[in-house]
Amino acid sequence: MTGAGATLFVVTAIFAIIGALITVAARRPLRAAMGLLVHIVSLAGMFLTLNAHLLAALQLLVYAGAIVVLFVFVIMLIGPEAETGPIEGRLVSRSTAGALTLAVFLVVATSVGGFDAAWIAVDADFGTVEGLGLAIYRNALVPFELISITLLVAIIGAIAIARSPTE
Amino acid sequence: MGIGAYLALASVLFGIGAVGFLTRRNMLIQLMSIELMLNSANVLLLAFNRAYPGNHDGQVFAFFVIAVAAAEAAVGLAIVIAYYRVRKTIETDRATLLRY
Numbered sequence: 001m002t003g004a005g006a007t008l009f010v011v012t013a014i015f016a017i018i019g020a021l022i023t024v025a026a027r028r029p030l031r032a033a034m035g036l037l038v039h040i041v042s043l044a045g046m047f048l049t050l051n052a053h054l055l056a057a058l059q060l061l062v063y064a065g066a067i068v069v070l071f072v073f074v075i076m077l078i079g080p081e082a083e084t085g086p087i088e089g090r091l092v093s094r095s096t097a098g099a100l101t102l103a104v105f106l107v108v109a110t111s112v113g114g115f116d117a118a119w120i121a122v123d124a125d126f127g128t129v130e131g132l133g134l135a136i137y138r139n140a141l142v143p144f145e146l147i148s149i150t151l152l153v154a155i156i157g158a159i160a161i162a163r164s165p166t167e
Numbered sequence: 168m169g170i171g172a173y174l175a176l177a178s179v180l181f182g183i184g185a186v187g188f189l190t191r192r193n194m195l196i197q198l199m200s201i202e203l204m205l206n207s208a209n210v211l212l213l214a215f216n217r218a219y220p221g222n223h224d225g226q227v228f229a230f231f232v233i234a235v236a237a238a239e240a241a242v243g244l245a246i247v248i249a250y251y252r253v254r255k256t257i258e259t260d261r262a263t264l265l266r267y
Binding site for chain 1: 169173175181183185190191196198199209210213214216218222230233235236242248251255257
């Protein structure tokens with residue numbers, strides 16, 4: 001990887017970790033949503049270092065543009081009741097679970113961190129709209145159509161679940 | 168800067184998301200933690216696809232993960248709203264409707 005790519009990776013990695021920590025530790029859900037936004041935007045920048053240009057754009061459109069906005073709308077609908085503290089009782093079992101999980105994933109991170117594979121030069125259309133679009137429509141056409149049906153069912157299900165029972 | 172840095176970062180991000188899901192009791196923040204974990208899986212898929220760039224399979228998988236995450240967020244947030252309408256709370260500790 002070139003020097004510019006490594007710099008972009010380090011910067012986006014730091015911002016991704018900061019955003020994730022804000023998301024997990026924030027008392028107010030709106031601040032958590034903003035942390036999630038920082039996390040998602042920095043991951044979109046990181047996707048650029050992996051030659052995934054179309055997925056970086058999709059990450060911004062779908063995650064930052066749709067999912068975070070959906071979260072903010074739900075926080076707005078629920079109001080101040082949405083605010084519960086980061087430490088909400090049963091301190092011992094909860095902190096034990098958190099510490100054990102974090103320990104497991106730190107061990108995993110240090111063990112996989114040594115894995116190395118040489119970066120191979122990629123084709124010019126790797127990860128671009130043309131390259132990834134052709135890959136989807138040639139090799140994954142049926143899953144692509146199925147995912148559209150899944151999204152349609154999810155939309156109808158969300159409307160059916162969230163509709164007021166009095167209507 | 169090899170692929171190992173990406174793998175370590177994805178593990179750390181997944182760990183943060185898992186800790187958030189296990190320790191928080193706010194349904195909204197638990198859903199956001201699920202999004203963190205899905206995103207870390209995406210980082211892994213893209214990093215391995217960049218390391219073995221013979222085809223686009225990893226990127227296609229990441230594409231489907233993004234689509235499924237969108238569907239999951241829509242349905243999950245609808246459930247949160249419906250639950251809040253019934254119980255006036257979004258704390259999972261007080262979600263006891265199916266307990267008895």
